[in-house]
Amino acid sequence: MSNVVLKLPEESLLQIISHYGNKKTAAKAQYVRFTAKLPDTVVTVYNSGKVMFQGAGAEREANRWGKADSSAVKVSGAKGDSLPENFAKLSVLGSDETGTGDFFGPITVAACFVPADGVELAHELGVKDSKLLNDEYMRKIAPDLREAFAHSVLTLKNEKYNKVQAQGWSQGKIKALLHNQALKLVLAKIEPVKPDAILIDQFAERGIYYKHIKDEEEIVRENVLFSTKAEGLHVSVACASIIARVAFLEEMDRMSAEVGMTLPKGAGKIVDEVAAKIIVKHGEEYLKGLTKYHFANTKKAEVLARKRRN
Ligand code: MN
Numbered sequence: 001m002s003n004v005v006l007k008l009p010e011e012s013l014l015q016i017i018s019h020y021g022n023k024k025t026a027a028k029a030q031y032v033r034f035t036a037k038l039p040d041t042v043v044t045v046y047n048s049g050k051v052m053f054q055g056a057g058a059e060r061e062a063n064r065w066g067k068a069d070s071s072a073v074k075v076s077g078a079k080g081d082s083l084p085e086n087f088a089k090l091s092v093l094g095s096d097e098t099g100t101g102d103f104f105g106p107i108t109v110a111a112c113f114v115p116a117d118g119v120e121l122a123h124e125l126g127v128k129d130s131k132l133l134n135d136e137y138m139r140k141i142a143p144d145l146r147e148a149f150a151h152s153v154l155t156l157k158n159e160k161y162n163k164v165q166a167q168g169w170s171q172g173k174i175k176a177l178l179h180n181q182a183l184k185l186v187l188a189k190i191e192p193v194k195p196d197a198i199l200i201d202q203f204a205e206r207g208i209y210y211k212h213i214k215d216e217e218e219i220v221r222e223n224v225l226f227s228t229k230a231e232g233l234h235v236s237v238a239c240a241s242i243i244a245r246v247a248f249l250e251e252m253d254r255m256s257a258e259v260g261m262t263l264p265k266g267a268g269k270i271v272d273e274v275a276a277k278i279i280v281k282h283g284e285e286y287l288k289g290l291t292k293y294h295f296a297n298t299k300k301a302e303v304l305a306r307k308r309r310n
Pocket residue numbers: 096097201202
């Protein structure tokens with residue numbers, strides 16, 4: 001599945017609008033001049049003169065009208081869908097996750113809606129590319145972001161993670177389900193407003209993502225775009241990333257207080273050592289509830305714990 005963007009003269013736009021006239025759907029955003037929904041393709045004509053074809057039939061439909069527009073936006077090195085040139089200024093619902101590589105600490109997914117007229121505000125509140133932000137800074141600005149923008153944040157406790165992991169769920173599936181859920185919750189919150197687009201910070205190709213969530217009752221599909229490095233493409237993804245990160249940190253704080261020691265992030269040597277201490281003090285069953293137990297850290301911590309006991 002793909003997205004194709006064409007920049008076309010007025011004459012062609014009128015032809016397109018007439019050609020897909022009987023498949024027309026209501027255009028919700030001010031930037032959008034016309035939208036039509038075919039069984040396998042969504043056609044969107046923007047006021048800018050660009051036309052986006054999205055879905056399994058995107059290339060087939062786009063080929064009727066012209067050649068793909070090479071000026072479509074991409075962050076250098078980003079993989080995924082091509083986005084319309086003015087994408088950063090659209091109303092976008094973005095999603096991102098954190099905590100996938102951490103032995104302690106939960107997988108946390110957030111979705112955040114930043115409308116066109118909120119893009120400026122997000123920057124004013126201090127949102128930059130999240131890769132440039134540190135935890136302390138994110139803790140400081142997250143409350144304002146949560147206040148300013150419709151969002152949803154889901155924290156998957158490790159107890160639950162271990163349960164579904166043991167059932168054979170991959171991290172990809174877990175993430176896809178959480179992203180779909182978070183997006184759904186925000187769409188419900190902002191109704192009847194609809195975002196111009198939904199942008200998922202890509203962790204799986206579109207086909208794989210949808211395969212993971214195929215059994216869900218409600219699947220968010222309309223206007224969904226995927227790109228890596230998406231936090232640099234729209235501030236909504238950067239906001240989602242910060243909100244997710246801070247929820248993750250807050251859960252780490254809570255767990256640290258409960259255990260009575262500071263639990264480290266990541267999955268490195270320090271993690272093994274703290275895990276070993278926990279085994280010595282509270283036993284393995286207790287460690288299991290706190291961690292992604294299938295990680296290699298478990299075995300390493302067991303070895304360390306045995307040495308300490310001897
Ligand atoms: Mn991400």
